[in-house]
Amino acid sequence: MVSCSGLHRGVVFSLLLTAIATPNRLWAEVDSTYNTYGYPGLIDMPAAVSPPDAELALSFSHFHNNTRSTLTFQFLRRLSASFRYASIQNTHLTSATGAPVIHFRFDRSFSLHYRFRDETPRWPALAVGLNDIIGTGVYASEYVVATKTLRHNVRVTGGIGWGRLGSMNGFSNPLGLFGSNWRHRHQMDLDADTGGELKLGDLFHGDAAFFGGVEWQATPRLKLIAEYSSDSYDSEDGTTFDRRIPLNIGAVYRLRPMTTLAVNYLYGSELGVQLSMALNPKQPPFSGGRDPAPPPVVARGTPAAELLEVSVAEADKPALETRLRDALAAQSIELRGFSLTPTIARVVISGGAPNKTAQNIGRTARILTAILPTQIETFELIPLSHGLAPSQVTLQRRTLEREEFALDGSWASYAQARIAPAEAAALPPETSFKRFRPHIGVYLQPAFFDPDEPLRADFGLQASAQFEPRRGLIFSGSLRKKLIGTLDQSTRTSDSVLPHVRSDGYLYDRDGDPAIPELTAAYYFQPGDDLFGRMTLGYLEPMFGGLSTELLWSRNDSNFAAGIELNYVQQRDFDQLFGFQDYKIVTGHVSGYWSLQGGFDLQLDVGRYLAGDWGSTITVERTFRNGWRLGAFATFTDVSFEDFGEGSFDKGLMLTIPVGWVSGDSTQENYATVIRPLQRDGGARLKVAGRLHEVLRAHQRPGLKNGWGRFWR
Template structure:
C-alpha cells in the first residue's frame, strides 16, 4: 500500500475514533440526565448559585445570570488537566461581583508553565420574574494578558424550586467552540472581526475587542437534588485554544458535574469535562455581614438610672479640688469598665462636658451610648445635659449633646434608637480640651503575632512569615504620640525568594525580598507624631522618624473635613530617605520629596471613594483611585489603581500598580468588642511605579469614624 494512502487511512481512522468518542460522550450525558432527574424529582430544596471553575457565578465552566449573596467573599480553587485556577471573588453589590484569578497552566501552548493573573466582572442587570429570566453581562480577563479574554450575555430562569436553566452567548474565549458570525455585526461590519490582543506587559484594557469576532451559544441545567447536593450539566463554548490538545483531548462540548455542600460556606465539586477529563473544585465563602462567632458577647451596658433614684449623697456635687479629682477618678473607673477611656471632665452650669476615647468598640455610637448610661448614674441631679466629646490622638473631633431626660425616657422605647439620634446634636467641638490629671503622660505596649504573606512569585506562588511583634506607644501630652514596632520572625520562607528586581525605575518597592532577607529582627517603624487642630474643620499631623519598613524622614498633612459633610480634602507633603535592608537605623543614599492632594467621598451605604494625585516614591507623577466597601462591623474590602507618567513598558509586568485590600476585624471572629483588625493588600505584582509612602496615622481614617455620617450609620448600637 502506498505510504501516503496509509497515512491518510490512519488520519481517517483517528478522526472516526474521535467522532465516536464524542457520540458516546453525548449519549452518556443524556443517559445520566435521564436517569438522575426522575430519581430526585421529589427531593431537594430551592436551588443555590454556585461558582464555576473560573471562580465567578456559574455552572461548571460557563456563567449564569444569578448572583451570590450581597457582600460575600469567596475563594475557590479548581483543577483539571494540568490547570489550577485560584480565584478570590467579592459580591460588591447585590448585582455586581468582581473576581481576581491566579492561574497555573502546565505545558502552556506545548511549552513551559504559565503563571497568569486576571480579573473578571459579572453584572446582573435584570432580575428574574414569573415570566422573565434574570439576565447578566460579564467581562473576563479584561486587565491581564488576555488568555481568558471573553465577554458574555446570559439568561437564567428557574423552573420550579429545584430546576434552573441558563442560555447565553459568548465572544472571545467563549466564542471559540461552535462559533458563528457575530449577530452584532448588523450594527457594524467592524464587529465581525476580533482584533489580535497586544498582551505586552499585561494590565491594559483592550476595549477594542469587546463583543467582537465570532460568537457562540452556551447553556446548562442545574438540579438541586437535596439540601446539600446539586447536579449540573452544561454545553460549553470554551475551545481551550492554548490548552488543548497540549494538556488534554477535547472530545465533547458537554460537561457534567456534582456540587456537594460540606457545610455552610464550603462546597466540593467533582466534574467530568469535555469527554476526557476529571476535575475538582473546592470553594470556601464567608459573608462579613454574618459574624463567625455569636455577636453580643460584650458585657451588658449599665441601665439608665433616673434622677429620682439617686441618693441624698449624690444630690450634692463636691466643690473642692480634691473632691472633684476623686469624682473624676470614680467616673474614669466606671467608664474603663465599659471599655472607654476618660480623657477630660469639666462643668458649665447644668452641662457636664466629658471627653472620651473609644478603645474597644468598632462603632463610636456604642461608646457614646455607654458613656451616656454611665453619666446618668454618676452625675448629680442638677446636670441636665451631657456634652460628650469624641477624642482621637489628643484632638477633639465631634461634640454630641445628649439630654439626660431623653436617656431616661427612651431607654425602653421600641423606637428609641432613631428618636435618640434625632434629639442628639452632633457638631464640631469648640474650645480646648480639659484632660484629667492622670491622663498624661501615658505608656502602652502590646505583644502580638504577625503574619506577612507574599503571593504570586512564579518560583513559589505562596510564601509567608509568622512571628511576634512588640508595639509601644508613649503619649507625653495631648496630641503627642511616640510609637515604635519591632518584629522577630519565628518561622517562614519569605527570605527564600531568589528573584531579583529587573525594574528600570529606582527600586523603591521591588527590592522587598531583600528587606525580608536581611530584616530579622526589624524595626518596622519608630516615630514621633504631633496631631493638632488649626481650625474648626481642619486637622493637622506632623510625623518624623522611621515611617515604614523601607523609608524614614518627615511627613506632614492637613485635612479639611466638616463634621456633617460626606466630602473631605487633604494635602500631604513628605521628604524621605530609603532605609537600609536590615530595617534598623541606617539609610541608603536614595532620597525623594513626595506628596499628594487627596479628595474623599463617603458615598453612603458603606461605600467610600478616594482620589490621590501627586508625586510617588520613584519620582513619578500621577493619581490613585480607590473604592472601598466598609461594613458596620469593621470589615473593609476595596480595590485601587494607580496611573502615573511612567510608560507601561518602563513600569514592567502589570503595566501599572493595582490591587485589592481587605481588613478583617478581630471582633468578627471572637464576637467580643475589639478595635484590632488584620489588614492585607493583594497586588498582582509589586513594582516601583505608583508606589506611595505607607506612613501610619493618616488623618482621614482617624477623623471620619468619629463624625456625624458614621455615627448615624452605627446609631443602632447606641443602646447596646
C-alpha cells in the same frame, strides 16, 4: 465540529430527564455556586446568578494542567468582582529531539459579572460579564447569559459568548449587523503581552458561540450540574489535554454553610475538583460579640436613683471621677477628661474600635445616669482619636430615660442628639497622663500572587509599644523576629528602569531579621475650625524614613474632605534597622475624599510618587458597620506602560478585617493587607500609619450616623 459519543449523550440526557421529573416538594431551592473560574456560574460556564451582597469567596479549582485560585467579592447586590491567579502547565514537543518540555505559565486576571435583571415568574434573570479585561488575555472573553428556575429545584441557563467563550462551534458575530468590524477580534500574543492594559476595542468582537446547562438540587446539600461548554481551550491545551467533547458534568456538595466541594468530569477526559469557601462581613462569627453587658440607664425617680439626690455643689467630684473612670474601664473605655457645671457634665473618652464609637458614647451616657447627681440634665461627650477631638455629642438625660427600651430607640436617640464640632478651647483638662501601651504578639505577613508563586508569607513574633505623654503626641514603634517564612525566597531580581523604591522588596525580607518596621514620633493638632494637622518623624515604614506632614480640611457634618500631604524621605537599609541608603525624594499628594451612600467611599490622590513619577490614584472602598473594609485602587502616572514593566500600571485590592469581628472582643486592632498582581516601582506611595482621614472618619457625624445602630448595645 466536535461530536459527543452515544455514551456521553446518554449520561447527560438521563441527568436532565431525572432533574425535570423530580418532585419539587422534596428539596430546597437551587444553591448559587461558583464555577471553576471563581465567579457565579455552572462548571466552566457562567450563569445569571449572584451570591448574597458582600459575600467574599475564595475558590481553588484544578484539573489536569489547570490550577486556578480566585478571590471574588460581591461588591454590590448585582456586581461581582473577581481576581484570579492561574497556573497553566503546557506540554510541547521540541523540534530537535521530540522530547516533551513542560512549561508553566502563571497568569493573573480580573473579571466582572453584572446581573442587570432579576428573575421573575415569567422572565429569566439576565447578566453580562467581562473576563481578563486587564490581563494578558489568556482568559479574555465576554458573555450575556440568562438563567431561569423551571421547578423548585431545577434551574436552566443559556447564553452567548465571545473570545474564549466563542471559540467552540462558533459562528459569525450577530453584532456584525452594526458594522463589519464587530466580526473581527485581534489575536493575543500571550508570550509578548505583559498584561495590565485595558483592552476595550475587542469587547464583544469576533466569533460568538452558545453555551448552557442545567442544575438540579438533588438534596439540600447536593447539587448536580450538566453543561455545554463553548470554550475550546486553544490557549493552553498543549498536547496533554485530550478535549474530546464539549460537555461537562459535576456534583457540588455543601460541606458546611458557605463551604462547598465540587467534583467535575470535564470534556470527556478529565476529572477535576474545586473547593470554595466564603464568608460575609455582615455575618460575624459572634453575633452578639464578647463585649461586657451594657450598663442599664438609671432613671430619676426610681429607688436606684435615690443616692444621686444631692446637689452638684455638695457632690464629691474627685470620688465621682474615680467611680466614672473605673466604670468606663470595665467597658474598655478610657476617661480622658471630666468637668461639671450645675446642669452639664462634659466627658472626654477614648479607646475601642473606631466602628464602636457610637456604642462607647451610648455606654458612657448610661454610666453617667448611674453616677452623676440628678440635677445634671445634659451630657456632652467628646470621643478622642489620636488626641484629636473632631466632634462633640450632646445628649439629654431625659432622652436616655425615655428611649432605652423604645422599639426605634436607636433612631430616636440619634434624631435627638446634637453632633457638632468640639471646641478645643472648651475641652476639660486631662485626667490621666503618660499612657504607655506595650504589646507582644505574633505577626503574619503574606504576599499574594507573586509571578512565580501564588502565596508567600512570613510568620513570627512582634513586640510593639505606644507612649502618649500628652494629648496628640504619640511615640510608637515595633520590633519583629521571623520564625518561619518564604518571603525571602523570591529568585526574581529587579529589572526596573525606575529607582528601586519597591521592586527590591525581597532584599528587605531577606536581610531584615530582626527588623524595626516602624519607629516614629507623631504630633496631631487642630490649627483652626474644621482643620486638622499631623507631623510624623522617624522610620515611617520598612523601606523609608523621614518627615511626613499633613493638613486636612474636614467639616463635621460634610461628606467631603480635602487634604494635602508633603513628605521628605530617604530609603532605608535592607536590614530595616537604623541605617539609610543614598536615595532621597520629596513626595506628596493633594487628596479628596467623598463618603457616598451605602458605606462607599471614593478617594482621589494627585501628586508625586516615591520613584519621582507624577500622577493620580483613584480608590473605591466599601466600609461595613462592623469595621470590615474592602476596596480597589488603580494608579496612573507619567511612567509609560513599557517603563513600568509587567502589569503596566499599579493596581490592587485592599482588605481590612477587624480582629474583634473574628474574636468577638472589643479591640482596635485590624488585619489589613493589599493584594496586588505585582509590586513594581511606578505609582508607589509612602506608607504612613495614622493618616488624618483614617483617624477622623469614624468620629465625625457621617461616621457616627453609620454606626449609631450600636448606640444601645
